[in-house]
Amino acid sequence: MPGKKIKKVKIDGRRIACEKEETILQAAKKAGIEIPTLCHDDRLEPYGGCRLCIVEVKGVGRPLPACTTPVTNNMEVRTENDTIKRIRKNIISLLLSNHPNDCMRCEKTGDCALQDLAYRYDVDGSRFEGEKWDLPVREDNPFITYEPDKCILCGRCVRICNEVVMAGTIDLVGRGFNSMPDTAFRKPRSLDNCEFCGQCVSTCPTGALTDKKGRGKGRTYEMKKVRTTCSYCGTGCNFDLNVKNGKVVKVTSAYDAPVNYGNLCIKGRYGYDFIHNADRIKTPLIRKGDDSFHEATWDEALELIADKFSGLMKKYGNKTVGAFSSSRCTNEENFLISKFARTVFRNNNVDNCARV
Amino acid sequence: MAEKKKAKPKTKTTTRSKTKPGPKAKGPDVEGLTIRVCVGTGGLAAGSQEVIDSFHTELKAHGLEAAVEKKCVNKTGCRGFCAKDVLVDVILDGSTSTYQRVRPEKISRIVEEHIINGRPVEEWLVGPDYHTFHDKQTKILLKQCGQIDPEDINAYIGIGGYEGAKKALSLTEFEVIEEVKKSGLRGRGGAGFLTGLKWEFCSMSRATPKYIICNADEGDPGAFMDRSIIEGNPHSVIEGMIIGGYAIGANTGYIYIRAEYPLAIERLKIAIDEATKKGFIGKDIFESGFDFEIRIKEGAGAFICGEETALIASIEGKRGMPRSKPPFPVNKGLRGKPTVINNVETLSNLPSIMTKGASWFSSIGSEQSKGTKVFALTGRIKNTGLIEVPMGISLKEIIYDIGGGMEKKNRKLKAVQTGGPSGGCIPASHINMPVDYESLMRIGSMMGSGGMVVMDDATCMVDMSKFFISFTQSESCGKCVPCRIGTKRMLEILTRITGGSGKESDIDLLIEIGTDIKLSSLCGLGQSAPNPVLSTINFFRKEYESHIKKGICPAGVCKALRQYVINAEACKMCGKCARVCPSSAVIWQPKQKAVINKSKCVKCGACFDACPFNSIM
Ligand SMILES: Cc1cc2nc3c(=O)[nH]c(=O)nc-3n(C[C@H](O)[C@H](O)[C@H](O)COP(=O)(O)O)c2cc1C
Ligand code: SF4
Numbered sequence: 023m024p025g026k027k028i029k030k031v032k033i034d035g036r037r038i039a040c041e042k043e044e045t046i047l048q049a050a051k052k053a054g055i056e057i058p059t060l061c062h063d064d065r066l067e068p069y070g071g072c073r074l075c076i077v078e079v080k081g082v083g084r085p086l087p088a089c090t091t092p093v094t095n096n097m098e099v100r101t102e103n104d105t106i107k108r109i110r111k112n113i114i115s116l117l118l119s120n121h122p123n124d125c126m127r128c129e130k131t132g133d134c135a136l137q138d139l140a141y142r143y144d145v146d147g148s149r150f151e152g153e154k155w156d157l158p159v160r161e162d163n164p165f166i167t168y169e170p171d172k173c174i175l176c177g178r179c180v181r182i183c184n185e186v187v188m189a190g191t192i193d194l195v196g197r198g199f200n201s202m203p204d205t206a207f208r209k210p211r212s213l214d215n216c217e218f219c220g221q222c223v224s225t226c227p228t229g230a231l232t233d234k235k236g237r238g239k240g241r242t243y244e245m246k247k248v249r250t251t252c253s254y255c256g257t258g259c260n261f262d263l264n265v266k267n268g269k270v271v272k273v274t275s276a277y278d279a280p281v282n283y284g285n286l287c288i289k290g291r292y293g294y295d296f297i298h299n300a301d302r303i304k305t306p307l308i309r310k311g312d313d314s315f316h317e318a319t320w321d322e323a324l325e326l327i328a329d330k331f332s333g334l335m336k337k338y339g340n341k342t343v344g345a346f347s348s349s350r351c352t353n354e355e356n357f358l359i360s361k362f363a364r365t366v367f368r369n370n371n372v373d374n375c376a377r378v
Numbered sequence: 379m380a381e382k383k384k385a386k387p388k389t390k391t392t393t394r395s396k397t398k399p400g401p402k403a404k405g406p407d408v409e410g411l412t413i414r415v416c417v418g419t420g421g422l423a424a425g426s427q428e429v430i431d432s433f434h435t436e437l438k439a440h441g442l443e444a445a446v447e448k449k450c451v452n453k454t455g456c457r458g459f460c461a462k463d464v465l466v467d468v469i470l471d472g473s474t475s476t477y478q479r480v481r482p483e484k485i486s487r488i489v490e491e492h493i494i495n496g497r498p499v500e501e502w503l504v505g506p507d508y509h510t511f512h513d514k515q516t517k518i519l520l521k522q523c524g525q526i527d528p529e530d531i532n533a534y535i536g537i538g539g540y541e542g543a544k545k546a547l548s549l550t551e552f553e554v555i556e557e558v559k560k561s562g563l564r565g566r567g568g569a570g571f572l573t574g575l576k577w578e579f580c581s582m583s584r585a586t587p588k589y590i591i592c593n594a595d596e597g598d599p600g601a602f603m604d605r606s607i608i609e610g611n612p613h614s615v616i617e618g619m620i621i622g623g624y625a626i627g628a629n630t631g632y633i634y635i636r637a638e639y640p641l642a643i644e645r646l647k648i649a650i651d652e653a654t655k656k657g658f659i660g661k662d663i664f665e666s667g668f669d670f671e672i673r674i675k676e677g678a679g680a681f682i683c684g685e686e687t688a689l690i691a692s693i694e695g696k697r698g699m700p701r702s703k704p705p706f707p708v709n710k711g712l713r714g715k716p717t718v719i720n721n722v723e724t725l726s727n728l729p730s731i732m733t734k735g736a737s738w739f740s741s742i743g744s745e746q747s748k749g750t751k752v753f754a755l756t757g758r759i760k761n762t763g764l765i766e767v768p769m770g771i772s773l774k775e776i777i778y779d780i781g782g783g784m785e786k787k788n789r790k791l792k793a794v795q796t797g798g799p800s801g802g803c804i805p806a807s808h809i810n811m812p813v814d815y816e817s818l819m820r821i822g823s824m825m826g827s828g829g830m831v832v833m834d835d836a837t838c839m840v841d842m843s844k845f846f847i848s849f850t851q852s853e854s855c856g857k858c859v860p861c862r863i864g865t866k867r868m869l870e871i872l873t874r875i876t877g878g879s880g881k882e883s884d885i886d887l888l889i890e891i892g893t894d895i896k897l898s899s900l901c902g903l904g905q906s907a908p909n910p911v912l913s914t915i916n917f918f919r920k921e922y923e924s925h926i927k928k929g930i931c932p933a934g935v936c937k938a939l940r941q942y943v944i945n946a947e948a949c950k951m952c953g954k955c956a957r958v959c960p961s962s963a964v965i966w967q968p969k970q971k972a973v974i975n976k977s978k979c980v981k982c983g984a985c986f987d988a989c990p991f992n993s994i995m
């Protein structure tokens with residue numbers, strides 16, 4: 023069976039046992055050895071675009087990208103030497119040479135992979151002078167702000183849109199220095215082509231793609247991140263509510279979530295306005311004789327429901343009532359409601375809105 | 379004028395054919411007459427269709443219409459000597475005369491004097507350069523191109539076509555691969571990988587179906603050997619694909635060709651049609667049980683789509699962008715299946731390897747590079763065009779014997795650029811080196827697909843490398859940082875050096891960033907893009923320094939660095955320069971020698987052009 027064969031690999035002098043299909047990057051990660059990357063996201067196929075992860079492999083004349091190179095038996099890897107360090111610095115310098123370097127007012131500051139790497143390798147944008155992009159900010163999507171000038175062309179947005187979401191909204195367009203991610207014929211990202219899932223935002227390592235609703239609402243380090251399970255459907259995706267001053271200001275991906283690995287749909291990522299909405303219903307409401315609603319406690323409400331159901335069953339028979347649950351309920355809740363119908367109503371009248 | 383000429387022969391012919399029916403009556407005898415007109419793209423652009431039409435009209439006018447139809451006015455493919463197009467062979471009683479630069483208005487005289495009267499028009503015949511151009515060449519692929527009608531499968535069969543495929547299909551797959559390995563054939567698409575070995579790797583892959591792809595993207599600027607082979611002999615490529623497909627076990631072949639090659643595509647379509655009708659493509663070929671089909675995939679003409687993984691992506695309908703190897707296409711190629719990709723020229727070598735044998739092929743060429751290579755010879759050289767030479771031939775023979783030496787007598791050879799934008803330059807001092815894969819690599823260049831640009835001392839090496847890097851920059855797919863932004867910054871540095879604002883640190887910066895781009899780019903484009911710059915710095919560093927430190931372009935090419943000075947001795951005081959100068963930089967008064975005020979001069983060159991006495995330098 024492929025994937026089971028064990029390979030012995032040495033990275034920075036440490037022995038690591040690897041499975042056959044693993045890459046150098048995966049092997050290193052397992053052993054807690056860090057290799058810098060910009061275009062890698064565990065949710066995506068290895069890409070090899072940013073070239074930061076190049077490492078020295080004994081016996082090979084040129085550095086190899088750790089993210090796409092599979093391990094081989096007895097491979098010996100050094101994650102950095104003088105040449106590789108120089109190349110990494112030059113790659114970051116080149117990226118910064120076509121970047122606004124606008125960290126002070128950038129939405130991404132504090133959570134930006136490029137900023138972190140520039141800090142770690144101590145480079146600024148001054149080594150290579152030359153043409154810089156000066157493109158307008160794109161606000162053509164109701165949920166996503168796109169600042170092309172900050173794009174480093176890691177291709178992550180493009181790949182998540184095509185590999186994971188399979189929406190095919192964007193791809194790289196143009197060639198050479200002018201290539202960039204965009205829609206076909208550079209049309210607006212609109213209802214015609216976009217799913218508004220914000221997956222591209224979740225993978226963008228820089229401030230090129232940001233959540234419009236969260237812009238200007240606070241820095242990453244000011245946010246309390248509260249892990250929660252999405253309440254929209256039964257899949258059970260996890261994400262982090264970003265809370266500042268007791269208010270949820272945005273939702274960010276929980277990449278380690280076992281159910282969804284940071285992937286979310288439009289509802290989970292952007293459907294949080296209801297939380298602080300004035301119209302939100304926070305208690306059960308009971309309709310009075312004059313058709314008006316009145317706030318009630320759960321006890322009052324459940325008691326009323328029990329009374330009504332027993333009355334109906336007594337008068338018309340137990341077949342006349344049923345249970346209809348919501349697709350926002352979890353599997354466990356749906357199981358309970360069906361059990362309730364069978365044991366209390368003693369019938370099979372169970373249904374759910376998600377059966378389309 | 380054309381009318382006048384036409385009017386004359388009419389009267390003459392009638393009298394001649396009446397009065398002199400003796401030896402010249404051979405003329406109208408269709409058996410003894412063949413006219414070959416070059417109809418490659420170069421030929422067509424030079425007007426070969428008009429020439430053919432003109433031949434028909436003229437022959438008709440001489441009452442030869444019935445005798446000379448299409449049969450005699452054969453269309454042949456490119457024979458390489460494009461500078462002299464339209465080339466026409468008139469074969470009369472077995473002796474061939476070749477005319478160069480034939481235009482429709484020349485036909486009446488050729489018909490009248492040569493075909494009717496048996497006296498070739500000497501002054502229009504090709505000169506000795508045509509013969510030196512051809513004599514040092516070893517034509518295997520191009521020979522057939524000049525001989526047969528590419529739109530007629532019977533012409534190809536007539537010279538032994540499809541015998542190679544027939545032979546291959548009578549052997550086992552293993553035997554075919556062994557034969558190709560033994561021949562030493564290496565890929566002509568650039569990297570020079572052993573073709574037999576590539577096939578062996580693919581045949582060992584167990585996944586099915588398998589594919590064979592012919593790479594006819596040909597994106598190097600100035601290269602046109604693959605196009606010429608397809609236009610001149612499309613069946614040889616198809617036959618090569620059948621042999622390769624059989625050897626690796628592929629039943630489907632793709633030809634990936636740029637849409638900018640409409641004539642080649644047209645001829646391929648005709649050839650595939652004809653081969654299918656003959657049963658060379660289709661089910662149970664030569665009753666061997668082997669099925670094979672060929673599909674044409676037109677590309678939009680991006681240079682990067684010549685890279686094999688980008689080419690595969692393009693066929694799959696994705697953006698043409700390379701991916702990391704491994705996995706190699708022989709294991710995971712088109713649609714994830716084992717795939718062999720071979721260049722046009724590689725494939726068209728196969729039929730003769732099968733018929734004449736591996737040892738015949740390996741007897742041509744050098745120790746590690748076997749066979750011949752087609753080059754597109756261009757630049758400041760007398761004879762430009764397509765040439766086919768045995769591997770290992772010296773540069774000197776190519777330049778001086780085949781190429782006829784420098785175009786301008788007073789110019790000296792400076793360097794030769796091989797391998798197009800991925801290659802490097804070879805200085806004149808290395809002119810005796812052999813041209814093969816290893817030697818070119820050693821000197822920092824490469825074979826590439828076969829571009830060869832000859833430069834004389836009026837070529838600026840900085841400007842030349844700027845040209846190549848601007849090409850690779852605009853063709854970079856954008857996937858990886860060093861290639862996408864690195865080549866852009868190199869281009870900007872070269873632009874400022876040629877623009878007169880280079881910095882002293884620029885040369886070292888170019889070397890450092892160029893080295894890093896080579897080391898860290900994903901695909902062959904980025905890995906070789908800095909070669910032209912690095913090799914010119916290596917051999918012509920002084921020229922870079924002169925631009926930067928002295929503000930002088932030694933070759934006088936870089937406009938911004940030009941300085942216009944009036945040679946007082948030669949000045950005849952006419953004042954023409956002062957009159958044309960747009961910025962009043964010329965100080966002149968009647969009966970006084972002119973002087974240029976450097977601080978006012980905008981280097982437009984108007985005075986230089988205006989001076990009737992060449993007194994301005
Ligand atoms: C940027 C780039 C462009 C290329 N363009 C071509 C091309 O136009 N034609 C070609 O045959 N090979 C081209 N190649 C080489 C191919 O990737 C591949 O190696 C070749 O087609 C294999 O065929 P061969 O073994 O017969 O040479 C290119 C490679 C690179 C990196
Ligand atoms: S994207 Fe990152 S590096 Fe760029 S300006 Fe924003 S914080 Fe700074």
Ligand code: SF4
Pocket residue numbers: 172173174175176177178179180203222225226227228230231
């Ligand atoms: S927008 Fe962001 S994710 Fe997309 S390519 Fe640019 S930097 Fe990468």
Ligand code: SF4
Pocket residue numbers: 682699700853854855856857858859861862899900901902903904905
């Ligand atoms: S080296 Fe250049 S052409 Fe090749 S993958 Fe990288 S960016 Fe694309």
